[in-house]
Amino acid sequence: MTSIQREPLSDQAYQQILKGMADGTFAPMQPLVIRSIAESFGISATPIREALQRLVAERLLVQLPNRSIVVPRMTAERFSQLLPMRVALEGMATELATPLFTDADFAEVDEILDQITETTQTFDARLYLRLNREFHFYIYERCGNPELLQVIEGLWLKVGPVFTGLFDTDHYREHANDEHLNIMAAIRRRDAAAAREAIAQDLTLAAEALMPRMLTVPPAT
Numbered sequence: 495m496t497s498i499q500r501e502p503l504s505d506q507a508y509q510q511i512l513k514g515m516a517d518g519t520f521a522p523m524q525p526l527v528i529r530s531i532a533e534s535f536g537i538s539a540t541p542i543r544e545a546l547q548r549l550v551a552e553r554l555l556v557q558l559p560n561r562s563i564v565v566p567r568m569t570a571e572r573f574s575q576l577l578p579m580r581v582a583l584e585g586m587a588t589e590l591a592t593p594l595f596t597d598a599d600f601a602e603v604d605e606i607l608d609q610i611t612e613t614t615q616t617f618d619a620r621l622y623l624r625l626n627r628e629f630h631f632y633i634y635e636r637c638g639n640p641e642l643l644q645v646i647e648g649l650w651l652k653v654g655p656v657f658t659g660l661f662d663t664d665h666y667r668e669h670a671n672d673e674h675l676n677i678m679a680a681i682r683r684r685d686a687a688a689a690r691e692a693i694a695q696d697l698t699l700a701a702e703a704l705m706p707r708m709l710t711v712p713p714a715t
Contacts, residue, residue: 503541504548510535511545515554515565516650518623518657525562526555554651565655570708576653577701583646584630584697585690588677590637592686603632603678610671619661622670627654629674633681633693657700659707666703673699 511531514520526546532539546563549555556566606629613622627650634646661667673696680688 503537504544507531507535507537507541507545508548511549512554512651516647516654517627518654518660519620520565520655521658522565522567522655525564568653568656568708570705573653573656573701573705573708576649577697580646580649580653581694581697583642583649584634585693587634587637587639587642587646588681588693589686589690590639590642591633591635592681592689593684594636594638595681599632599636600678600682603629606632607671607674607678610674614667614670617661617667619658622661623657626657626660626670633677656704656708659704660700662707663703666700 511520511526520526528539528542528546532542535542546555550557550563555563557563606625610622610625610629613619613625631647634643637643660670673692677689677692677696680686680692
């Protein structure tokens with residue numbers, strides 16, 4: 495993790511923890527240890543404690559009876575409910591971004607994709623998760639709609655922590671970049687509809703790989 499140097503430290507810690515949740519750095523039910531996070535950020539424990547309490551108050555984290563603070567566990571049912579929302583909104587952002595991509599943008603994304611390919615060969619799951627988020631949001635940030643982007647970011651905060659399981663599936667790991675390449679091929683052709691469809695396929699395949707790892711809530715009796 496990158497050291498935080500700007501003020502106020504608690505706000506910076508808050509943003510860095512949010513980013514870690516979105517890219518899967520913090521897995522569901524993994525205790526967020528104040529001392530460890532403070533050391534990784536290169537700051538004192540106080541701003542980390544303040545940031546964690548803020549996230550608990552916002553219900554993005556939960557405090558257990560033993561006072562441990564963790565990312566909430568995701569159920570298959572909840573994940574299934576969020577998936578069509580993500581497909582619709584992330585697809586919309588991709589469609590809007592397609593005609594706005596520049597040659598410089600394509601070069602930047604190609605570099606990200608090359609790095610993702612390397613992680614599938616080195617089994618570096620943590621780096622893959624960071625780069626996967628970087629790839630998706632490089633596209634979404636170019637949609638020209640900050641309100642849409644904000645909603646997408648909120649959804650990733652909910653689902654990001656479960657992404658830690660993606661590299662546990664050999665087939666997914668070996669094909670982790672396939673849909674990314676399809677997305678970019680459509681954007682290069684300026685085919686916004688195909689780009690939207692490719693995003694939907696990417697999200698759906700990831701969901702299929704993750705779903706077996708989630709809890710299933712029994713039906714009410």
